[in-house]
Amino acid sequence: MSVVQLAFYFMALVTLGSALTVAISKNLVRSIFMFFITLFGLAGLYVLALADFVAVTQIVIYVGGILVLILFAFMLSGKEALEAAQKQSSRFVSLKNLPSLLLALFFLVVMINVIFKADVANLQWLKEANGTQNVIGVNESMINNIGVNLMTRYLLPFEAISVLLMLALVGAAHLSRKEDMRG
Amino acid sequence: MNFYVTYFLTAAGLFGFVGAFTLFGVWGERKISAFIQNRLGPTETGKFGSLQTLADIVKLLQKELIIPAAADKVLFLMAPGIIFIAVYLGFAALPWAPGLVPSQINIGLYYIFAIISIETLGILMAGWGSNNKYSILGAMRSAAQIISYEIPAGFAVISAVMIAQTLNLQTIAMQQGILSSETSKFLGMWDVSKIGGILSWNVFQAPHLLVAFVIYFIASLAESNRAPFDIPEAESELVAGFHTEFTGPQFALVFLAEYSMMFLVSMVGVILFLGAWNTPLPNIGSVTLATWTTGTVWGIVWILAKTMALVAVQMWIRWTLPRLRVDQLMNLCWKVLTPLAFACMLLSGVWRLWVM
Numbered sequence: 321m322s323v324v325q326l327a328f329y330f331m332a333l334v335t336l337g338s339a340l341t342v343a344i345s346k347n348l349v350r351s352i353f354m355f356f357i358t359l360f361g362l363a364g365l366y367v368l369a370l371a372d373f374v375a376v377t378q379i380v381i382y383v384g385g386i387l388v389l390i391l392f393a394f395m396l397s398g399k400e401a402l403e404a405a406q407k408q409s410s411r412f413v414s415l416k417n418l419p420s421l422l423l424a425l426f427f428l429v430v431m432i433n434v435i436f437k438a439d440v441a442n443l444q445w446l447k448e449a450n451g452t453q454n455v456i457g458v459n460e461s462m463i464n465n466i467g468v469n470l471m472t473r474y475l476l477p478f479e480a481i482s483v484l485l486m487l488a489l490v491g492a493a494h495l496s497r498k499e500d501m502r503g
Numbered sequence: 504m505n506f507y508v509t510y511f512l513t514a515a516g517l518f519g520f521v522g523a524f525t526l527f528g529v530w531g532e533r534k535i536s537a538f539i540q541n542r543l544g545p546t547e548t549g550k551f552g553s554l555q556t557l558a559d560i561v562k563l564l565q566k567e568l569i570i571p572a573a574a575d576k577v578l579f580l581m582a583p584g585i586i587f588i589a590v591y592l593g594f595a596a597l598p599w600a601p602g603l604v605p606s607q608i609n610i611g612l613y614y615i616f617a618i619i620s621i622e623t624l625g626i627l628m629a630g631w632g633s634n635n636k637y638s639i640l641g642a643m644r645s646a647a648q649i650i651s652y653e654i655p656a657g658f659a660v661i662s663a664v665m666i667a668q669t670l671n672l673q674t675i676a677m678q679q680g681i682l683s684s685e686t687s688k689f690l691g692m693w694d695v696s697k698i699g700g701i702l703s704w705n706v707f708q709a710p711h712l713l714v715a716f717v718i719y720f721i722a723s724l725a726e727s728n729r730a731p732f733d734i735p736e737a738e739s740e741l742v743a744g745f746h747t748e749f750t751g752p753q754f755a756l757v758f759l760a761e762y763s764m765m766f767l768v769s770m771v772g773v774i775l776f777l778g779a780w781n782t783p784l785p786n787i788g789s790v791t792l793a794t795w796t797t798g799t800v801w802g803i804v805w806i807l808a809k810t811m812a813l814v815a816v817q818m819w820i821r822w823t824l825p826r827l828r829v830d831q832l833m834n835l836c837w838k839v840l841t842p843l844a845f846a847c848m849l850l851s852g853v854w855r856l857w858v859m
Contacts, residue, residue: 379620395643
């Protein structure tokens with residue numbers, strides 16, 4: 321096995337193992353910190369796939385932003401709510417878990433279907449791009465490409481997302497205002 | 504397999520440097536604070552007290568590692584390590600001299616910003632793991648502060664990146680001196696590609712970057728939890744903030760992280776705005792000072808000198824200005840620095856389109 325393969329299996333093991341621990345662990349804080357390891361392992365997998373920009377973005381957005389926000393929400397919430405969450409019965413097979421179990425199973429079927437139908441080794445668009453030399457090399461900068469594409473081809477989705485985020489901001493500001501200050 | 508050995512040697516060398524810098528930095532800070540407060544500072548151990556921190560660290564490492572009974576042991580033990588490793592990983596992408604960079608990454612600057620944000624997580628971990636209200640208050644304050652100040656810092660950095668058109672730190676460094684393959688213009692009008700020196704630094708290539716640099720510097724003080732932004736460890740109200748419960752080697756790691764962070768943010772500032780490893784001396788006619796003082800050794804000398812100067816300014820500010828209150832801190836960030844940083848970014852775009 322080459323070093324890259326070894327690294328891949330190691331990262332995959334770390335990611336899956338920590339993800340399992342996140343789901344199983346009864347200690348909520350530990351789960352959140354374990355999630356950090358999952359995200360980091362995922363970033364490592366992206367690096368192995370030569371998608372360094374995606375890897376770094378993953379860390380900036382998920383670790384630096386979302387995970388810290390989750391922690392904030394956790395630390396600011398009351399003790400009663402947390403205890404109720406931790407006291408949930410952890411029996412794997414029970415009627416309460418049936419919907420989630422079904423959902424997970426269906427999702428698994430979809431995923432397996434995708435993997436078997438994709439035929440990653442000879443994708444049509446990959447072959448075309450290779451044929452016309454329309455590819456970015458390992459050592460070339462890809463941020464210029466991403467920037468140009470965001471501002472031309474994908475401008476509408478980009479702007480739609482920014483409007484969505486703006487709405488979320490306005491909503492958050494409205495919700496956090498005190499009652500008597502309204503009007 | 505030879506290059507693996509090189510990787511490990513580089514990593515060990517950087518670690519050694521960080522340790523040495525912390526020892527030197529703590530001593531320097533005590534001397535500077537003593538000078539500002541009209542005292543003598545450490546004088547007994549070694550010449551001018553220079554071995555004082557070495558003695559301190561020996562004492563610190565011998566101390567017992569105390570874990571509070573009610574603490575979350577795993578988180579408590581891991582937190583200082585994560586705080587330090589987050590900062591230490593950032594050093595991988597910093598260029599030291601022409602052709603001398605531990606890891607040549609296309610998106611080096613972005614990588615550093617990402618990896619630094621992990622420090623927040625380590626601090627929250629320390630605060631929660633300690634199971635102490637002072638710790639958790641300090642950790643929450645620290646996280647809030649770091650997240651807020653990442654915005655003006657980010658936009659100040661983006662305005663420099665828009666001028667440089669790359670995230671590769673070595674390329675950004677290269678553009679600010681005589682080794683540049685592009686033309687660099689002093690204030691956008693005088694071609695100084697062959698003259699180099701201080702005239703081709705980014706802050707003089709585009710003057711609004713001077714404002715961006717000041718914004719970045721202020722924000723970087725907040726990101727490394729240094730006074731006047733040290734409310735996370737405000738001694739008068741929070742004992743020692745998130746590291747209240749740490750003793751011995753763990754406390755040493757937290758300290759190491761703080762000083763490495765100071766060095767890291769200063770070095771990033773130097774690379775982006777103050778000419779990186781380029782010499783400040785310009786070529787004047789046949790007296791080619793810039794050509795004489797450019798090279799691997801000179802590069803290391805210049806970047807170390809510039810970064811140390813910035814670190815000294817950080818210490819100077821710490822011992823001169825009083826601590827900001829939390830509302831003043833947020834006012835400064837959101838109402839002053841962020842709009843200014845946005846203006847800088849806009850100016851950068853205009854500058855790139857019409858002047859360069």
